[in-house]
Amino acid sequence: MKTExxxxxxxxxxxxxxxxxxxxxxxxxxxxxxxxxxxxWNQLLDGQINSEVLILGSSRALVQFxxxxxxxxxxxxxxxxGLDGSMVNLQEPLFQTYLRYNKFPKTVIQVVGLTDLTLGxxxxxxxxxxxxGEKVIYKNLVSLYPDFVRFKHVPLYGFVxxxxxxxxxxxxxxxxxxxxxxxxxxxVKGFLAVDEQWNNDFxxxxxxxxxxxxxxxxxxxxxxxxxxxxxxxxHNINVILVFPPAYYEAFDYIPNTRDVIALYRDISTKYNIQxxxxxxxxxxxxxxxxxxxxxxxxxxxxxxxxxFTAGIYKNL
Amino acid sequence: MLFNSFDxxxxxxxxxxxxxxxxxxxxxxxxxxxxxxxxMAFVPVYILILLMTIVIDYLAAIFIEKAQxxxxxxxxxxxxxxxxxxxxxxxxxxxxFNSNLNHLAQFLHWNYPVQNLSILLPIGxxxxxxQSLSYVIEVYRGNQKAERHFGIYALxxxxxxxxxxxxxxxxxxxxxxxxxxHSFDYKRITDGLKLMLWGLFKKIVIADRLAIYVNQVYNNPxxxxxxxxxxxxxxxxxxxxxxxxxxxxxxxxxxxxMGFKLMENFxxxxxxxxxxxxxxxxxxxxxxxxxxxLYIPLGGSKVSKNHQWYRNIIIVFLVxxxxxGANWTFLVWGLLHGFYIVSSNLTRxxxxxxxxxxxxxxxxxxxxxxxxxxxxxxxxxSWIFFRxxxxxxxxxxxKNMLRINTSELGINILSEGKDxxxxxxxxxxxxxxxxxxxxxNNIRCLxxxxxxxxxxxxxxxATLCVLFLGEFKNQKFIYFQF
Numbered sequence: 001m002k003t004e005x006x007x008x009x010x011x012x013x014x015x016x017x018x019x020x021x022x023x024x025x026x027x028x029x030x031x032x033x034x035x036x037x038x039x040x041w042n043q044l045l046d047g048q049i050n051s052e053v054l055i056l057g058s059s060r061a062l063v064q065f066x067x068x069x070x071x072x073x074x075x076x077x078x079x080x081x082g083l084d085g086s087m088v089n090l091q092e093p094l095f096q097t098y099l100r101y102n103k104f105p106k107t108v109i110q111v112v113g114l115t116d117l118t119l120g121x122x123x124x125x126x127x128x129x130x131x132x133g134e135k136v137i138y139k140n141l142v143s144l145y146p147d148f149v150r151f152k153h154v155p156l157y158g159f160v161x162x163x164x165x166x167x168x169x170x171x172x173x174x175x176x177x178x179x180x181x182x183x184x185x186x187x188v189k190g191f192l193a194v195d196e197q198w199n200n201d202f203x204x205x206x207x208x209x210x211x212x213x214x215x216x217x218x219x220x221x222x223x224x225x226x227x228x229x230x231x232x233x234x235h236n237i238n239v240i241l242v243f244p245p246a247y248y249e250a251f252d253y254i255p256n257t258r259d260v261i262a263l264y265r266d267i268s269t270k271y272n273i274q275x276x277x278x279x280x281x282x283x284x285x286x287x288x289x290x291x292x293x294x295x296x297x298x299x300x301x302x303x304x305x306x307x308f309t310a311g312i313y314k315n316l
Numbered sequence: 317m318l319f320n321s322f323d324x325x326x327x328x329x330x331x332x333x334x335x336x337x338x339x340x341x342x343x344x345x346x347x348x349x350x351x352x353x354x355x356m357a358f359v360p361v362y363i364l365i366l367l368m369t370i371v372i373d374y375l376a377a378i379f380i381e382k383a384q385x386x387x388x389x390x391x392x393x394x395x396x397x398x399x400x401x402x403x404x405x406x407x408x409x410x411x412x413f414n415s416n417l418n419h420l421a422q423f424l425h426w427n428y429p430v431q432n433l434s435i436l437l438p439i440g441x442x443x444x445x446x447q448s449l450s451y452v453i454e455v456y457r458g459n460q461k462a463e464r465h466f467g468i469y470a471l472x473x474x475x476x477x478x479x480x481x482x483x484x485x486x487x488x489x490x491x492x493x494x495x496x497x498h499s500f501d502y503k504r505i506t507d508g509l510k511l512m513l514w515g516l517f518k519k520i521v522i523a524d525r526l527a528i529y530v531n532q533v534y535n536n537p538x539x540x541x542x543x544x545x546x547x548x549x550x551x552x553x554x555x556x557x558x559x560x561x562x563x564x565x566x567x568x569x570x571x572x573x574m575g576f577k578l579m580e581n582f583x584x585x586x587x588x589x590x591x592x593x594x595x596x597x598x599x600x601x602x603x604x605x606x607x608x609x610l611y612i613p614l615g616g617s618k619v620s621k622n623h624q625w626y627r628n629i630i631i632v633f634l635v636x637x638x639x640x641g642a643n644w645t646f647l648v649w650g651l652l653h654g655f656y657i658v659s660s661n662l663t664r665x666x667x668x669x670x671x672x673x674x675x676x677x678x679x680x681x682x683x684x685x686x687x688x689x690x691x692x693x694x695x696x697x698s699w700i701f702f703r704x705x706x707x708x709x710x711x712x713x714x715k716n717m718l719r720i721n722t723s724e725l726g727i728n729i730l731s732e733g734k735d736x737x738x739x740x741x742x743x744x745x746x747x748x749x750x751x752x753x754x755x756x757n758n759i760r761c762l763x764x765x766x767x768x769x770x771x772x773x774x775x776x777x778a779t780l781c782v783l784f785l786g787e788f789k790n791q792k793f794i795y796f797q798f
Contacts (some may be wrong), residue, residue, distance in 0.1 A: 001500070001502075004502035007502075008502075011772065014772075014777075015776075018776065150322065153676075154322070156783060157322070159784075159789055160783045160784070160786075161788050163784055169785065
C-alpha cells in the first residue's frame with residue numbers, strides 16, 4: 001500500500017511538473033511569436049515601440065488610424081496600440097504596461113467610441129494568456145472574466161481551451177528561425193488595414209434590435225479613461241480624445257449617442273484636453289469607406305488618417 | 317456538471333479521496349451528498365422532482381412487499397408506475413402530445429385551448445425513472461427485497477456516475493454494493509482511471525470533433541447534398557457511439573475507482589452481424605430493460621402466432637423510440653428498427669438461400685464482413701432520423717444525399733480545414749483497431765503487463781492527445797437530452 005501511494009504521488013508530481021513545463025515552454029514560444037495576436041504585445045513588453053505618438057483604443061483605433069500616414073505627415077514616430085474588442089478598462093492597464101517598458105510618448109491619441117465605456121467579457125481572451133504575469137493587466141482581466149484565474153494558475157488550461165489559436169504560434173515561436181513558417185504580419189506599426197467592402201453586420205443588428213439599444217456606461221470604465229488622462233497629465237504627455245467616424249445610420253439605433261459624446265466632451269473640458277468629434281464629419285455618409293457601421297475599411301482609414309493628422313498636426 | 321468539464325476534474329478526485337478517508341458507515345452519506353451536488357449543478361430546483369419520485373417508489377416498494385393480497389400488490393405497483401411515469405410524461409411528453417393534438421384540432425377546425433408548458437426537461441429524467449421502475453417491479457416480482465434505508469435507496473437512484481445518462485442499473489446489481497466495504501485497491505483504481513481516460517478520448521477527441529461537421533450539415537439540410545450528407549451521416553454514427561459509450565466508460569470507470577461495478581453498456585455494436593445482435597450490443601442496459609419489462613410481459617417470442625410476435629417487436633421499438641425523445645423523428649427511428657427486425661425474420665430463408673447460392677458459408681470471414689457492413693449501413697441510415705431536426709428534414713437529407721456530387725467532399729464546410737477531419741479519421745481508426753484487439757485480449761490488461769515506463773508513457777500520451785486534440789467547447793453528451 002505504501003509503495004502504491006508513493007507511486008500515485010510520484011505520478012501526480014511528475015504530471016504536474018510536466019504540465020507546468022509544457023505550459024511555460026508554450027508561453028515562452030508565444031512571447032517570441034510574430035503572429036498578429038501577439039506581435040504587438042511582445043514588442044511592447046520588449047520595449048521595442050518607444051514611439052512619440054501613441055494611439056490607444058479598441059478596434060476603432062486599430063483599423064482607422066494608419067500610423068504610416070501619420071508618420072509621413074508629421075515626421076513623428078507613431079504606433080497604434082489599438083486592442084481589438086477592448087473597452088477603456090483594458091486599454092488603461094495596457095497603457096500603464098506600455099509606460100513601464102517603453103519611453104514615454106509625447107502625444108497619446110485616446111480613441112473613444114460608443115461602446116468603450118461599457119463592460120464585457122474580454123474579446124478573444126486567448127490573446128492575453130501569455131501576459132498574465134503583468135499584474136495590472138491580470139487584475140483588470142479577472143474582474144471582467146474570472147476564468148482568467150484558471151488561465152493563469154492551471155497549467156495548460158488556456159492552451160487546451162484555445163488550442164486552435166495558441167498552439168501553432170507557440171510552437172512556431174519555439175522553432176529555430178530557419179524552420180519557422182515565414183509570416184507577413186498584417187499589422188504595420190500596429191495599424192491593421194481591413195480591405196473589405198460593406199458587410200451585413202448592420203442588417204443583422206437591426207433585425208435583432210429593431211428599436212435599437214442604449215449604451216450602458218460603466219463607472220469603472222469612466223474612471224479608467226480619467227486615469228489615462230491623469231497619467232498623461234502627470235508625465236506631461238499631450239493627450240487628445242478622438243471620436244472617430246461611424247456610419248451615420250448606426251446612431252439612429254443607439255438612442256443615447258448624444259449623451260455618450262457629451263460625456264466625452266465633459267471629460268475633455270474638465271481636464272482641459274482637446275476633443276475631436278468626427279461623428280458629424282461628411283465621411284460618415286460614405287458607405288464605401290466602411291465595412292460595417294463602426295469601422296472604416298482600408299481606403300476609408302487612409303483617407304481619414306490624412307484628415308485627422310491635418311487636424312492635429314499643430315498640436316504634436 | 318459535465319464529465320468533460322474542469323469542474324468535474326476537481327469534483328471527482330475530491331469526492332474519491334474523501335470517500336476512502338472517511339469511515340465506511342459514513343460513505344453512503346458522503347456519496348449521496350456528492351450526487352445531490354452533482355445533480356444540482358444542472359438546475360438546482362429539479363432535485364425536488366427527483367426527491368419526489370424517490371419518496372414515491374421507496375414507499376411503494378415497502379408497501380408492495382408488506383402487502384399480502386396479490387391484488388393489492390398489483391394496485392400498488394400500477395400506482396407507483398403511473399405516478400413515476402406521470403412525472404416523465406409531464407416534463408418530457410406533454411408538449412409533444414399537446415402540440416400534435418393542437419394540429420389535429422386545427423385540421424378539424426376545432427377550438428383547442430390547452431397551451432404548452434414552459435418547463436425544462438430535468439436532466440437524466442428518463443434514466444433514473446427507468447431505474448426506479450425496475451426497482452419497484454423487481455420488488456413486486458419478489459426478486460428484490462424492499463430497501464428500508466431511505467438514504468441507500470436514494471443513493472441507488474442518484475448515484476452520480478450513472479445518474480444522468482446510465483447505465484440503467486438493476487437493484488440486484490447495485491443496491492447491495494452500497495453496503496459493501498470498498499478498500500483502496502491500486503489495480504482497481506488505475507483500471508477505473510484508464511477506462512475514464514478512454515471514455516474522455518472517445519467523447520472529446522472523436523465525438524465532439526465530428527459533431528462540428530455533423531451539426532453544420534444536419535442543421536442546414538437544404539444547403540448540402542451528395543457526399544457531404546453521406547459523410548455527415550457516417551460521422552454521426554461514430555459521433556453518437558463515441559459520445560454515449562464514452563460517457564458510459566467514464567461512468568463505469570469512476571464508479572470502479574470507488575469499488576462499484578456497473579454493468580457494461582456497449583459491446584462494440586458496429587461489429588454486429590444483424591440488427592438483433594446490434595441491440596444486444598448497443599445501450600445494453602436499456603435494451604435489456606425493455607426486454608425484461610415490456611417485451612417479455614407482452615409475450616416476447618413465446619407467442620402462438622407470428623403476427624403477435626411482430627406486434628410485440630414493433631411496440632417495443634416504438635416505445636424505445638419514444639423513450640429517446642418526444643419527436644416524430646425518434647418514433648420513425650424506433651419503427652425503422654422494428655421493421656428491420658421483422659423483415660429480417662421474414663426474409664431469413666430467402667437470404668440463406670442466396671448465401672448458399674453464392675457459397676458464402678464457405679467463406680466465413682467474407683460472409684461475416686458482408687453482414688457487418690450491411691448491419692452498419694442499416695443502422696447508419698436509421699441514425700438520419702434520429703439526428704434530423706424533423707421528419708421533413710430527414711427526408712430532405714435522404715433526397716439530397718442521392719444527388720451525387722463527386723467534386724465536393726464537404727471538407728470546405730469546416731473553417732478549420734481538412735486537418736481537422738484527418739485527426740477524426742485517425743482517431744476513429746485507432747478506436748476500431750483497439751476494438752479489434754479487444755476481441756482477443758482486454759487492452760487494459762495488456763498494458764498492465766508492460767513495464768512501468770511503457771505504461772506511464774501510454775497514459776501521458778493519451779492524456780496529451782485528449783488535451784490537445786480534443787474539442788473543449790463543452791458539447792453536452794447527446795443522451796443528456798433524454
